[in-house]
Amino acid sequence: MRLRIVVLGAGFGGLELTTILSERIGKYIDLTLIDQNDSFYFGFSKLDVMFGRKSSEKVKISYSNIVKPGVKFHQETTTAIDPETKSVTTNKGKYQADILVVALGADYNIDATPGLAEGGHEFYSLTGAERVGKILPAFKEGHAIIGVTSTPFKCPPAPSEAALLLHEYLIRQGVRKDCKISLVIPFTLPIPPSLGSSKALLKAFAERDINYIPENMVESIDPLRKIALLDDGTELSFDLFLGIPEHVVPEVVSQSGMTVSGWIPVDRKSLKTRYPKVYAIGDVASAGVPKAGMFAEGAARVAAESIIAEFKEEEFSLPYDGKGTCYIQFGQNKVGRVDVDFFSGPSAKGVFYEASEAIVAEIEYFESSRIERWF
Numbered sequence: 001m002r003l004r005i006v007v008l009g010a011g012f013g014g015l016e017l018t019t020i021l022s023e024r025i026g027k028y029i030d031l032t033l034i035d036q037n038d039s040f041y042f043g044f045s046k047l048d049v050m051f052g053r054k055s056s057e058k059v060k061i062s063y064s065n066i067v068k069p070g071v072k073f074h075q076e077t078t079t080a081i082d083p084e085t086k087s088v089t090t091n092k093g094k095y096q097a098d099i100l101v102v103a104l105g106a107d108y109n110i111d112a113t114p115g116l117a118e119g120g121h122e123f124y125s126l127t128g129a130e131r132v133g134k135i136l137p138a139f140k141e142g143h144a145i146i147g148v149t150s151t152p153f154k155c156p157p158a159p160s161e162a163a164l165l166l167h168e169y170l171i172r173q174g175v176r177k178d179c180k181i182s183l184v185i186p187f188t189l190p191i192p193p194s195l196g197s198s199k200a201l202l203k204a205f206a207e208r209d210i211n212y213i214p215e216n217m218v219e220s221i222d223p224l225r226k227i228a229l230l231d232d233g234t235e236l237s238f239d240l241f242l243g244i245p246e247h248v249v250p251e252v253v254s255q256s257g258m259t260v261s262g263w264i265p266v267d268r269k270s271l272k273t274r275y276p277k278v279y280a281i282g283d284v285a286s287a288g289v290p291k292a293g294m295f296a297e298g299a300a301r302v303a304a305e306s307i308i309a310e311f312k313e314e315e316f317s318l319p320y321d322g323k324g325t326c327y328i329q330f331g332q333n334k335v336g337r338v339d340v341d342f343f344s345g346p347s348a349k350g351v352f353y354e355a356s357e358a359i360v361a362e363i364e365y366f367e368s369s370r371i372e373r374w375f
Contacts, residue, residue: 006099006100041059108125119224124158145181147244183211248262265285290340306318
């Protein structure tokens with residue numbers, strides 16, 4: 001009998017895990033990959049869409065391109081998860097797994113920040129980035145605030161990137177001198193584990209006259225007065241508010257009983273949950289690393305090795321190392337890179353590589369290689 005594996009979510013984690021399992025034990029498995037969407041896109045593509053560099057259709061890769069031994073993709077919405085029995089219900093049917101992997105990512109709770117839905121805009125979803133892209137041409141003067149409303153949030157460099165790219169966009173529009181940009185972020189430094197990348201960002205903010213407001217979050221928005229209230233009581237008036245909304249697990253995950261303090265706890269070495277033969281990888285899990293694609297990809301490799309070792313009745317010997325890379329867009333066709341290690345020492349440590357055009361080419365290769373591998 002073939003091993004029945006159900007993977008919920010076809011993002012970085014789900015796609016990498018599915019690919020490894022297909023390559024290594026594809027002829028021995030029936031793997032069902034389920035996602036409610038019909039296509040995948042890289043997280044950094046949202047900024048391309050937001051600032052008019054690419055269309056939404058241009059950044060999407062259809063899941064119909066997945067043709068792998070032992071793998072079937074189903075575009076369905078997961079409506080119930082029973083981790084005790086490893087059974088899954090969707091809007092189209094039911095699935096029983098021998099091994100269940102939850103990789104459903106994080107959703108956004110816009111309503112958690114009073115006034116955000118009425119007075120601001122989020123750009124963390126592709127739909128949100130599209131909306132912002134449509135309103136940006138009308139922003140010709142006034143105060144733009146990019147503000148974090150809650151932690152944790154996906155891709156920690158993204159708010160800083162948005163501020164730098166907004167600066168560049170407004171220059172192209174010929175209106176930068178009439179606009180003020182503020183960035184509200186909960187950390188002392190833009191990228192806490194990496195002093196080098198933080199220094200580079202702070203220098204870039206100063207050079208571009210971007211107002212950096214650290215150790216604060218946006219508590220609420222007053223849509224009528226156009227005021228952002230920070231958690232230290234400060235009020236900031238704005239003409240354009242771009243918010244990073246509260247992140248939460250999808251509702252179907254919270255209803256499953258798998259979460260503790262809002263996220264699914266996992267064994268850091270294997271990504272196993274407390275339920276036998278049930279794994280959680282990526283943004284949905286509390287694994288002690290940032291909620292970012294390359295960390296999900298690394299977790300997927302470890303979960304795949306654990307599944308393969310158990311299938312072959314071998315010893316599992318590749319514990320998750322908590323290492324990952326984040327790219328940081330500085331504008332002016334330059335990208336920086338920070339390699340972060342979260343588990344080796346007493347605290348996370350990041351190594352920064354200065355922004356350059358060479359790293360732009362590295363991102364392009366990263367994207368093309370994943371598309372070739374996953375699809």
